[in-house]
Amino acid sequence: MNTLILINILTITHSVMDNSFQDPGLQQLMDKISPYKAVQRHSRVKRKVSKFFGSKGDIKGAVKDEFEEYEKCLNEREKERKSKSNTIHGLLALEGQKIRLNCNLCPRPDQEFNKLEIVDWQRLRPQDSDFTFVNENGRIRIDKGTRDLILDPVDVLDAGQYFCINTYYREYEEIYQLDVLFRERLKTTKYEDVQNGTDKFLPPFMLTEHNLKAFTVWSDWTDCQECNKQSIRKRVGLCMVNKIKPELPILPYDLPVMELYPSGVPCRSTVLSKDLASIKRIKMRRSEVSLASCYMDCPTTPGYTVITDKTGNVSEIVEAGFYSLKSKPKLPRMIIRRVLFEPVNKHLILACPKGGEKSKALIRWRNNTIVLNPLTIRRKTRGRVFMDSINRLHIRRLRKSDSAPYNCWKSTTLIATIKVIVTDANNDTKVKEIITYTGLCLTIFSIFLICVCTFCKKKKKTAK
Incomplete structure (x- = not known):
């Protein structure tokens, strides 16, 4: 076809x-x-x-x-x-x-x-x-x-x-x-700075010579990261490209598939041809992340529950935090636990495993008890530790001091604990060398024993 x-x-x-x-x-x-x-x-x-x-x-x-x-x-x-x-x-x-x-x-x-x-x-x-x-x-x-x-x-x-x-x-x-x-480094903007006029979002622009326009499409805000305290929420803005006049072709070379994307094509899409993706203003335009301060009340503790029988008489009163004897309690989701042994200087990427139902809750990471703030962690570590657009934790040039349990949270629920143990790369090489040389020595010794046994048997036969 x-x-x-x-x-x-x-x-x-x-x-x-x-x-x-x-x-x-x-x-x-x-x-x-x-x-x-x-x-x-x-x-x-x-x-x-x-x-x-x-x-x-x-x-x-x-x-x-x-x-x-x-x-x-x-x-x-x-x-x-x-x-x-x-x-x-x-x-x-x-x-x-x-x-x-x-x-x-x-x-x-x-x-x-x-x-x-x-x-x-x-x-x-x-x-x-x-x-x-x-x-x-x-x-x-x-x-x-x-x-x-x-x-x-x-x-x-x-x-x-x-x-x-x-x-x-x-x-x-x-x-x-x-x-x-394609993966790209997103431009992070504080929503409060935009309101104060100290920063701004990337404005749309027209490329009339190519019949193209570039703009940003924004997602909805996520829920607050934590409750009962000042926290942050996030929304993502994706860089998009579309025709200015849909009835006219793209110059200098038309891209027919664009007509089938009425909302536009992402700037880092594989559908976009290399000629269009290499246009300087499109190539330099980045997708964005907007972070804003927020406050959300934690869910209140429910009161007691009255359970009645078929006649309407009270058969049981269940207080908050307890379960009825007539129904099976819903067990909490098991926390995923993993242990990773990684060599020094490796680029480690930690992804939060699948956990719970879909929600707008923001994924957050903790190093033991320290909360890793996506706003400041890159600056504090000079780009060595950061979080990407899908909330994966990146640790470049691993150090022994990075050995710690890393906890992945969704709202107030702990999803997974990943314990990272950083080892010397030389140790792995030495262990491999020891195993190799030991195996070689055992092989030579086995061959020597076989030869000795064979020689002794022939000598006995000759003596008889």
Whole structure:
């Protein structure tokens, strides 16, 4: 299939983002710049028969429901195939994010979905427009249960078009255009300084000679970092590029795919051509982070709860912090604990693991009991320690003094504790050398013993 044909029928939908993506501001911003919401294209046929162990009537009804869902799925698929335009899902992701590409099928009710081997994933290589099969490795894998393609973490080199292929019918089930944003150092601005006039946000500008304009799209504010004390909240501004006059081409070389992004294209997008991305004013314009002071009250402690029976009589009074004897308590989420052994001078990146439900709470890091303030930590450490746009903690040129437990918090909830132990790089080399030389000596000694034993046996035979 020709690449140009695929681009011409491209439409943009909301990107498929995993819940482990830990920056609510950027995640909300991705939703904002995507013109269409993500819709599950085909609901898979649910298996209901295995859940029934009752009467024949129940099993018969479950089988009937499965075949009705299967028929509905086929009708929806046929309706889409007969439609005038095919849809390619445009996915917008940040480097380092986990991405799942869904391959929605309509399996027959008598087929076990996890045993389907009729699905392959192919990728269109942008350098030569050639199709290659996607090979699994530690970072890229295919879900055995759903046949979805998972990229964890996604890399800039993964950008391109992906095809979920039904090899039995030789048809494309789903087509995706994956766009990965480059990492960049964000311009940090205090909201109070903007109000006082001592600082300002980057203003939009026009490049009339190219029919382009650059501007910033802002996310909503996150929740306050802590409650019952003066804290901070954050919002992210993404640098965007769009046409000034949509009906006119971009100069000197037009980019047809821009017409399919009505909200614009991020300045660090892989969709943007090298000629446009290298324009000095676009290249030098940075995305922004705005930090503001805030205060939020902590949740109040609920009062006692009165539990009554069917007749309305009080059977139990449960005070705050206690649970009823008639219901199982909801256990708190387990804290993730990890230990990392890292050599001196390494660039260490700590990411907060997935924890809890989605919220606007800001991720914050602590070094033991010391709160790492994203506003001042870079300046205090002269750029050696900082936090990036998705709240990962970077420690450059590791020192032995960096050995400590690092705690990742979301609002008032501790998500994970990562204990970092910094070791001498020379020690690792010495240990490897000792193991190597010991193994070599044992090998030589074993060969010597074998030769001695063989010689002794021959000598005995000769003596006889």
